[in-house]
Structure formats: structure tokens, C-alpha cells
Amino acid sequence: MPAPIRLRELIRTIRTARTQAEEREMIQKECAAIRSSFREEDNTYRCRNVAKLLYMHMLGYPAHFGQLECLKLIASQKFTDKRIGYLGAMLLLDERQDVHLLMTNCIKNDLNHSTQYVQGLALCTLGCMGSSEMCRDLAGEVEKLLKTSNSYLRKKAALCAVHVIRKVPELMEMFLPATKNLLSEKNHGVLHTSVVLLTEMCERSPDMLAHFRKLVPQLVRILKNLIMSGYSPEHDVSGISDPFLQVRILRLLRILGKSDDDSSEAMNDILAQVATNTETSKNVGNAILYETVLTIMDIKSESGLRVLAINILGRFLLNNDKNIRYVALTSLLKTVQTDHNAVQRHRSTIVDCLKDLDVSIKRRAMELSFALVNGNNIRGMMKELLYFLDSCDPEFKADCASGVFLAAEKYAPSKRWHIDTIMRVLTTAGSYVRDDSVPNLIQLITNSVEMHAYTVQRLYKALLDDISQQPLVQVASWCIGEYGDLLVSGQCEEEEPIQVTEDEVLDVLEGLLVSNLSTPVTRGYALTAIMKLSTRFSSVNRIKKVVSIYGSSIDVELQQRAVEYNALFKKYDHMRPALLERMPIMEKTATNGPTEIVQTNGETEPSAVEPKHLPPVTQPTSQANDLLDLLGGNDVVPVIQTTMPTKPASAGGELLDLLGDLSLSGGPAPTPAPSVPTSQPSFLLDGLSSQPLFNDIAAVGIPPMTAYNKNGLKIDFTFERANPNPNIAVITIHASNSTEADMTDFVFQAAVPKTFQLQLLSPSSNVVPALNQGTVTQVIRVLNPQKQQLRMRIKLTYTHKGSPVQDLAEVNNFPPQSWQ
Amino acid sequence: MQFMLLFSRQGKLRLQKWYVPLSDKERKKISRDLVQTILARKPKMCSFLEWRDLKIVYKRYASLYFCCAVEDQDNELITLEIIHRYVELLDKYFGSVSLLNVTCLLKVCKKVCELDIIFNFEKAYFILDEFLLGGEAQETSKKNVLKAIEQADLLQEV
Numbered sequence: 006m007p008a009p010i011r012l013r014e015l016i017r018t019i020r021t022a023r024t025q026a027e028e029r030e031m032i033q034k035e036c037a038a039i040r041s042s043f044r045e046e047d048n049t050y051r052c053r054n055v056a057k058l059l060y061m062h063m064l065g066y067p068a069h070f071g072q073l074e075c076l077k078l079i080a081s082q083k084f085t086d087k088r089i090g091y092l093g094a095m096l097l098l099d100e101r102q103d104v105h106l107l108m109t110n111c112i113k114n115d116l117n118h119s120t121q122y123v124q125g126l127a128l129c130t131l132g133c134m135g136s137s138e139m140c141r142d143l144a145g146e147v148e149k150l151l152k153t154s155n156s157y158l159r160k161k162a163a164l165c166a167v168h169v170i171r172k173v174p175e176l177m178e179m180f181l182p183a184t185k186n187l188l189s190e191k192n193h194g195v196l197h198t199s200v201v202l203l204t205e206m207c208e209r210s211p212d213m214l215a216h217f218r219k220l221v222p223q224l225v226r227i228l229k230n231l232i233m234s235g236y237s238p239e240h241d242v243s244g245i246s247d248p249f250l251q252v253r254i255l256r257l258l259r260i261l262g263k264s265d266d267d268s269s270e271a272m273n274d275i276l277a278q279v280a281t282n283t284e285t286s287k288n289v290g291n292a293i294l295y296e297t298v299l300t301i302m303d304i305k306s307e308s309g310l311r312v313l314a315i316n317i318l319g320r321f322l323l324n325n326d327k328n329i330r331y332v333a334l335t336s337l338l339k340t341v342q343t344d345h346n347a348v349q350r351h352r353s354t355i356v357d358c359l360k361d362l363d364v365s366i367k368r369r370a371m372e373l374s375f376a377l378v379n380g381n382n383i384r385g386m387m388k389e390l391l392y393f394l395d396s397c398d399p400e401f402k403a404d405c406a407s408g409v410f411l412a413a414e415k416y417a418p419s420k421r422w423h424i425d426t427i428m429r430v431l432t433t434a435g436s437y438v439r440d441d442s443v444p445n446l447i448q449l450i451t452n453s454v455e456m457h458a459y460t461v462q463r464l465y466k467a468l469l470d471d472i473s474q475q476p477l478v479q480v481a482s483w484c485i486g487e488y489g490d491l492l493v494s495g496q497c498e499e500e501e502p503i504q505v506t507e508d509e510v511l512d513v514l515e516g517l518l519v520s521n522l523s524t525p526v527t528r529g530y531a532l533t534a535i536m537k538l539s540t541r542f543s544s545v546n547r548i549k550k551v552v553s554i555y556g557s558s559i560d561v562e563l564q565q566r567a568v569e570y571n572a573l574f575k576k577y578d579h580m581r582p583a584l585l586e587r588m589p590i591m592e593k594t595a596t597n598g599p600t601e602i603v604q605t606n607g608e609t610e611p612s613a614v615e616p617k618h619l620p621p622v623t624q625p626t627s628q629a630n631d632l633l634d635l636l637g638g639n640d641v642v643p644v645i646q647t648t649m650p651t652k653p654a655s656a657g658g659e660l661l662d663l664l665g666d667l668s669l670s671g672g673p674a675p676t677p678a679p680s681v682p683t684s685q686p687s688f689l690l691d692g693l694s695s696q697p698l699f700n701d702i703a704a705v706g707i708p709p710m711t712a713y714n715k716n717g718l719k720i721d722f723t724f725e726r727a728n729p730n731p732n733i734a735v736i737t738i739h740a741s742n743s744t745e746a747d748m749t750d751f752v753f754q755a756a757v758p759k760t761f762q763l764q765l766l767s768p769s770s771n772v773v774p775a776l777n778q779g780t781v782t783q784v785i786r787v788l789n790p791q792k793q794q795l796r797m798r799i800k801l802t803y804t805h806k807g808s809p810v811q812d813l814a815e816v817n818n819f820p821p822q823s824w825q
Numbered sequence: 826m827q828f829m830l831l832f833s834r835q836g837k838l839r840l841q842k843w844y845v846p847l848s849d850k851e852r853k854k855i856s857r858d859l860v861q862t863i864l865a866r867k868p869k870m871c872s873f874l875e876w877r878d879l880k881i882v883y884k885r886y887a888s889l890y891f892c893c894a895v896e897d898q899d900n901e902l903i904t905l906e907i908i909h910r911y912v913e914l915l916d917k918y919f920g921s922v923s924l925l926n927v928t929c930l931l932k933v934c935k936k937v938c939e940l941d942i943i944f945n946f947e948k949a950y951f952i953l954d955e956f957l958l959g960g961e962a963q964e965t966s967k968k969n970v971l972k973a974i975e976q977a978d979l980l981q982e983v
Binding site: 012013016017020056059060063064065083084085088089092096099100101120122125128129132133134136157160161164165167168193194197198201239240242247248249250252256288289291292293295296299327328329330331332362363364365366 | 837838839840841843844846847848849853869870871872873874875898900901902903905906907910943944946947950951954955958959961962963964965966967968969973976977980981982
């Protein structure tokens with residue numbers, strides 16, 4: 006049998022193969038030869054064969070049949086065999102296979118070998134791939150070698166011990182005695198590996214950490230020597246002495262100094278020294294500075310040192326080397342919460358990094374920029390961030406858009422600015438905004454009462470340009486549906502009003518309905534908007550026509566809406582204006598959930614009340630003067646909601662279904678449905694139980710008052726200013742009953758003059774217990790933009806001792822602070 | 826360090842050192858994916874990236890990419906220095922070994938190249954194993970590493 010070819014020969018041959026197939030053929034041939042050679046138990050060439058096998062393995066070919074051969078090589082007496090054998094073991098074996106355990110005995114023997122290089126091989130292999138079982142068996146040997154005076158072996162043993170501890174943490178204790186004088190070594194290799202070992206132990210065990218704290222002075226001394234000592238050719242890297250060791254020591258100091266004042270103080274000086282004296286022209290110096298900064302930020306350092314650290318990071322940001330900039334941004338992101346002001350100083354540099362070419366740097370710069378936005382810099386920052394949004398990659402746009410919305414909401418200097426910013430985001434990154442931003446934006450727009458005309462105008466113009474970005478289209482259609490009258494009447498104060506006719510507006514909305522670009526959700530918005538305009542525009546016939554067409558739409562959602570709207574036109578035309586009136590101010594809720602359980606104002610409202618009030622229901626903007634006469638005028642809200650569930654089975658039955666459906670089919674967003682009153686209280690009550698929140702918070706300085714006190718029924722008002730809108734007064738009524746009988750079916754209603762808007766939330770209950778045993782509370786929200794004197798007419802109905810009681814009263818004694 | 830890979834611009838692996846237990850199949854998958862990711866990066870981009878849940882540090886030397894996967898708390902900049910130190914070791918070893926016994930006075934400017942590592946891959950591993958152990962540096966002196974290799978080479982039976 007001819008001698009197997011040499012390794013280099015094989016490599017050369019394989020490299021001449023011109024195609025993958027040719028290579029595969031060569032490899033297979035050689036593998037076959039190797040296999041037969043293994044079968045013959047050829048000792049002489051085993052090493053060569055395994056080496057060839059390892060080469061082929063690296064090319065990606067299977068080599069598992071060589072595993073046992075590796076073990077035989079390890080067991081051989083020849084050094085060459087052992088070298089290749091151990092290499093093969095590290096490459097081919099892994100701890101999942103039982104065969105690796107066969108190595109254990111060989112390694113044990115080799116750990117005690119007379120030649121240190123053999124011992125080194127064994128330590129290396131154990132430290133690289135030793136399984137838990139192997140580690141358990143051989144830990145004792147490693148521990149022995151950790152105490153040897155041979156520095157070549159000692160350093161390897163230390164790292165081997167690290168691996169053992171990682172695999173079998175319980176064994177950590179046994180290495181403790183050997184660590185006693187590790188740091189007094191002069192040999193840098195041993196020092197370095199010892200520091201690694203100590204770091205591993207301290208990270209894993211708080212007891213060890215406490216135990217090793219006493220080493221801080223020694224570590225500081227070693228570090229100091231490294232910095233102060235002259236040029237040492239053996240360990241020098243670009244003028245710095247053993248940067249690897251310096252970095253490791255700094256890292257260990259970080260762990261030891263964390264949350265410990267004394268240790269932190271002991272290392273203060275050396276940290277300052279390293280921070281100021283290290284050469285920064287090359288990467289190696291910056292590597293040390295980086296580690297120093299990380300340490301300073303983590304321990305209990307004094308503020309001067311922290312500022313120094315942040316300034317170093319700031320300088321890093323200006324470095325030409327993008328790796329350094331990357332590292333700086335990452336670190337600043339970690340510290341921005343704790344050292345906010347210091348990081349703010351570098352804001353402009355950070356913002357410049359938004360224009361960097363590297364994707365990772367851009368992402369970090371963006372996150373950091375958002376973290377730095379505050380009330381003072383919002384305008385400038387937003388400009389930069391919006392510019393970034395325009396030009397960044399799609400993967401960033403969603404996050405950036407969300408960030409912009411959040412920042413704008415927190416720090417917007419003015420309503421107009423806020424709306425403009427939103428517009429900008431919607432028009433430039435409209436398709437990337439998150440789904441929940443649409444309802445958030447709508448709520449925001451509703452609350453900016455004075456900006457309605459401006460907003461709807463801008464949104465309309467945006468729609469004319471581009472209808473492909475769904476969130477933009479949805480918000481725009483909702484606004485047009487809501488404020489279309491302002492649009493057509495050209496009332497805009499903020500900018501030049503545009504001339505647009507009702508037909509043009511309807512054209513646009515109809516265009517959305519038919520366009521292929523619109524999603525079903527968007528179509529729903531558009532249809533509802535068109536419907537709403539039926540009470541704001543005069544071209545009702547056109548709207549009727551559109552709505553009836555969609556009564557047979559394939560899209561079930563659209564069809565349902567159209568059918569219901571049709572019904573509104575036909576049978577319930579008298580209800581239409583009330584249902585489609587302007588939306589009131591919405592409370593921002595934490596859960597932002599869609600319509601939950603519909604809560605109504607009083608289940609057993611006597612039906613006598615409602616028919617009277619339906620006919621005179623008109624739009625709030627109508628001239629229902631002397632509203633104090635008719636309670637129906639302004640508190641459309643409570644009336645309708647109370648009537649809902651109690652509708653008798655006749656014509657009301659369908660009405661109930663109709664309204665019930667309408668409130669629930671409010672589409673994906675909670676509020677853009679036709680303004681069904683029932684949806685409001687639940688929306689407002691999301692996350693709120695009506696009384697406790699408002700009851701306990703007495704108004705800041707606004708005294709409570711008694712509004713009504715007759716026949717044993719007493720009603721008190723307590724006040725609060727609602728945030729964020731100071732024009733809203735929140736009044737909580739507390740009804741108490743001093744008679745001996747309960748007052749059941751208690752309903753409280755209120756009306757206010759035309760310049761106010763009123764909102765009544767659900768009461769806590771409709772039974773006022775006798776003898777002041779409890780109170781019924783209910784929250785009223787009054788919007789008073791013109792700051793006029795608050796007046797209110799209230800109507801109370803309840804059943805007392807079997808007979809119904811009804812009373813009207815005027816409340817004029819509101820304290821001035823409640824409406825000023 | 827969790828692993829180190831050396832690969833060519835064509836994506837061929839020249840060295841793979843794993844410090845975490847993974848099956849052959851898993852190693853192959855990781856190598857393939859990571860190599861592709863790095864080869865797709867433009868030259869101006871920075872040497873660090875986040876890949877899966879690892880921090881990757883890589884640098885290109887001539888036709889070879891040196892790529893390390895490090896843990897969260899590892900210092901990326903010093904990892905670059907480790908890579909550089911390894912390259913220097915390879916350079917010193919392959920650049921001068923052939924001349925050691927001939928003329929010590931003549932200095933030939935031979936630098937290590939990919940071919941050296943291809944044809945002497947086992948030596949590349951031996952050198953790495955004298956420099957790193959278990960993913961950490963065991964010797965910070967260039968001289969000592971090279972001395973150890975030299976001595977070990979002398980032990981090799983002919």
C-alpha cells in the first residue's frame with residue numbers, strides 16, 4: 006500500500022479542481038483511501054490522514070469517521086500526533102456526543118505530563134471544549150496547575166479554571182485558595198488571565214465579590230505601574246504598555262466598585278489619570294478610554310469624573326473613525342437617563358450623526374436624539390428629525406414616526422406647530438405610521454378646537470396631492486367628515502382660506518371610495534365622512550345617492566354601514582342631525598380601547614321622558630335659544646343614551662338595534678363612527694370608574710357648593726380643572742338623601758347655555774340610599790372656551806316611596822374660580 | 826469570545842474556532858449566514874454589528890475577513906486589537922520562519938498571505954491556541970507566544 010499523500014500535496018491537488026463536482030470527486034477518493042487506512046490501524050500515517058481529514062472538514066465535507074482516530078492520536082506518545090489529535094478533537098468532537106468522554110483519561114494523563122507543551126495542549130483542549138462531566142473529573146488537576154510556579158502553565162490553568170467555573174459553577178469555591186497570590190505575579194500572561202479569572206468569580210458570586218474587594222488597591226497599583234512605567238518593548242502596542250491587561254483591570258475595577266463607595270473612591274484617581282493621559286491617536290488608546298468611561302459611569306464616581314467621561318464620549322463622537330463614533334453613541338444611550346444634562350451638551354454632534362452613512366450609527370443617533378428632546382430644544386430637534394424621517398431607510402420610518410409623535414405630544418410649543426408636525430409626518434412617512442396613531446391623532450385634532458378649520462384645510466390639500474398613504478387618508482377623511490362645513494365656508498384664520506365647493510369635497514371622498522389604493526378600513530372612513538356631511542352640507546341628495554349605492558357593496562363592512570345610513574335617511578331622518586353632530590372633546594384614555602360595554606345613564610328611565618325630547622333635538626349650533634326652557638336642546642347626550650335600552654318593542658325596537666349597531670360598528674377606530682352618544686361615555690370611562698378619581702381630588706382651591714337641597718335630596722358640586730385643557734371644568738355631583746326611604750330610579754340631567762358644551766358621564770348608581778348612607782356621584786364636564794359665567798339648569802327625577810318625583814332647578818351660585 | 830471565523834472574499838472558510846458547544850449543523854448554519862451578512866456590508870461601514878443576539882467585530886486584512894463574536898460586556902475596540910495581534914503573530918510566524926535557520930541577518934519583507942493560512946491551516950490553529958484559550962487572551966506578549974510555538978515546533982518528530 007503506497008504511503009498516503011502528504012497534506013500539502015492534497016491541498017494543492019484539491020485547489021486545482023475547477024468545478025465543485027471535480028472537487029467532490031477528489032475528496033471522495035481521498036476519503037476512501039483514508040478510511041481504508043484507518044481500518045488498517047496504521048499508526049505511522051494516522052496523523053497525516055487526520056490532518057487531511059480536518060482540511061476536508063473545513064471545506065464542508067463530513068468527517069465524523071475520524072473522531073475515534075483523533076482519540077487514538079491523543080493517546081499516542083508522539084508530540085506531533087498529540088498536536089493533531091487535540092486539534093481534531095476540538096474541531097470534530099462536541100460535548101453532545103458521548104465519545105468525547107473517552108478523552109478524559111488521556112487529558113488527565115497529559116495534564117501531568119513531563120513536557121509543558123503537552124500539558125499546554127491538554128489545558129487548551131479542556132478549556133476550549135470541556136463538557137461539565139469532564140470539568141468535574143479534571144477540576145482538581147487544573148487547580149493543582151493553578152498553583153504551579155511555571156507561568157506558562159499557570160496562565161493556561163487560570164483560563165481553564167474560568168471555563169470550568171462557567172460549566173460547573175459549584176466548583177468555583179475550590180479555586181479560591183489558589184487565587185491568593187495570583188496578582189503578585191510579574192508575568193503579564195499570568196496577570197491577565199488571573200484578572201479574567203477573578204472577574205468571572207466576582208460576576209458569579211456576591212460573596213466572592215465582597216471577598217475580592219480588598220484587591221482594589223493592588224489592582225490600582227498594577228494599573229498605575231503600567232501607565233507610568235517606561236517603554237517596555239515586550240508589551241508595547243503603539244506606545245501603550247499592555248493595553249489588554251489595562252482593559253481587563255479596568256473591567257474588574259468596574260465590577261468591584263459598583264455600588265461600593267470605598268472602592269469607588271480608591272479608584273477615582275487612577276481613573277482620572279487614565280482618562281486624561283491616554284493617547285487617543287490610535288484605536289488602542291481609545292479602547293482603553295472606552296473601558297475607562299464604562300467604568301466611571303458604573304461605579305459611584307464623583308460628578309467631576311462623570312462629566313469627564315461624558316466629555317470623552319463627546320470627543321469620540323467627533324472622531325473620524327466610525328467605530329469610535331458607534332461605540333460613543335452606544336455608551337451615551339446607556340447614560341442618557343442618568344446624566345441627561347451632560348449628554349445634552351453634545352446634542353448637536355449627535356444630531357449630525359443622523360446623517361452618517363452607517364446604518365447602525367444612524368439608528369443609535371436616532372434613539373439618542375429622541376431621548377434628548379425636551380421643551381427647550383423641541384423646535385430645532387424636530388426639524389432635524391423630520392428631515393431625517395424624509396431621507397431615512399424604510400426600516401427606520403415606523404420607529405421615527407412614532408418617536409416624533411410622542412415627542413410632539415409631550416413638548417409641542419403650540420397647537421399649530423403640533424398639527425403641522427403631524428401633517429409633515431403623515432405626508433412624508435404616512436404609510437409607515439403605526440395603526441394606533443390614527444385614533445390618537447384624531448383625538449388630538451378634536452381637542453384643538455381653534456385649529457379645526459386650519460387642520461381640515463391642510464388635510465384636504467394633502468388629500469388632493471396623494472391618496473396612497475392610508476393613515477393620512479383616514480385622518481383626513483375623518484376630519485373632512487367632521488369639519489367639512491368649516492372647509493367649505495372658508496373660515497381659516499391661520500392661513501389663506503381655500504375656495505372649495507361641496508361638490509369638490511364630495512368628489513374627493515367618493516374618489517377614495519372607488520380608488521384601488523384605499524384599504525377597506527379607509528373606505529369605511531370615507532363612507533362615514535360622506536354621511537356626516539349630510540348634516541353639514543346642503544347637497545343631501547347626492548350623499549343619499551352615494552350611500553344607497555354602497556348598500557349593495559361586496560365589502561360587508563361597507564354594506565352594513567350603507568344600509569344603516571340609508572335607514573337613517575328614510576325612517577329616522579329626525580334623528581340624523583343629532584347622531585351626526587359634532588364630536589365633543591375626548592378624554593385621552595390610557596387603554597385607548599375600542600367601545601367597551603355600553604354604559605347608560607339610567608336603565609329604567611320612564612319612557613314618558615323621551616318622546617318629548619326627540620322631536621326638538623337639533624344641532625348644537627342651531628338657534629335653540631332659551632335652552633334653559635327645553636332641556637332637550639343641549640343635553641342631547643344624556644337624553645338619547647338613557648332612552649336606548651328602554652325603548653318599547655315597537656318602532657323603538659329597530660331603533661335600538663340601529664343605534665346599538667351604529668355604536669358598535671364604529672369601525673376600527675373607537676370614535677370615528679357617527680357620533681353616537683352611547684359610545685362616548687364608555688370611551689371616556691375606559692380605565693376610569695366614574696367616582697373615586699374625581700371625588701377625592703378636590704379642586705385646587707375651588708370650593709365646593711350646594712346646588713340643590715329640597716325634600717331631603719341634597720346635591721353638592723365639587724370642582725376640578727381638567728388637564729390638559731384648562732377650559733374644561735370637571736364637576737362632580739354628590740347626591741345624598743336624608744329621608745328614611747331610598748330614592749330609586751334617580752336620574753340627574755343638566756343643561757347649559759349655548760356658549761358652553763356639556764358632557765355627562767354615567768352615574769355611580771341610580772339609587773340614593775336613605776338616611777345619608779351613601780351618595781350617588783356623577784361627573785359633568787363643561788367646556789367653557791369663552792370663559793363666561795357658568796349657569797346651569799338641572800332636572801331631577803326619581804321615585805320616592807312609590808311615587809315619581811320630578812323637579813327643575815337653576816344653579817347660579819357657581820364659584821367664580823370654576824369658570825374663570 | 827464565542828467564536829472566531831476567517832473567510833475569504835468568496836466566502837470560503839479558512840479557519841473556524843468555536844468556544845461554545847454547538848453541533849456541526851448549527852456551526853455550519855451560523856457560519857453560512859454570518860459570512861453572507863458580512864460580505865454584504867459596504868467598505869465604509871463600521872466594524873461592529875449586531876447579529877442575532879451577538880455582537881460581531883470584524884476586520885478585513887487583504888483578502889481575508891477576520892470575524893469574532895463577542896459577548897455583550899466585551900469591549901469591541903479591544904477585540905479589534907486582539908484581531909490585529911493575531912494577524913501580527915501570523916505575519917511574524919509565516920514571514921520569517923523559513924529564514925530562521927538560513928541567515929538571521931537578511932530580512933525579507935515577506936508578509937503573511939492567505940495562501941500561508943490555507944496550506945498551513947493547522948499551524949494557524951496552533952498559533953491561535955497559544956494566544957487565546959477559552960475565548961480569552963492568555964498571553965499579551967508577542968514574543969512569548971512566538972517563542973512557545975517555536976519550541977513546540979521543535980518537539981515535532983520529523
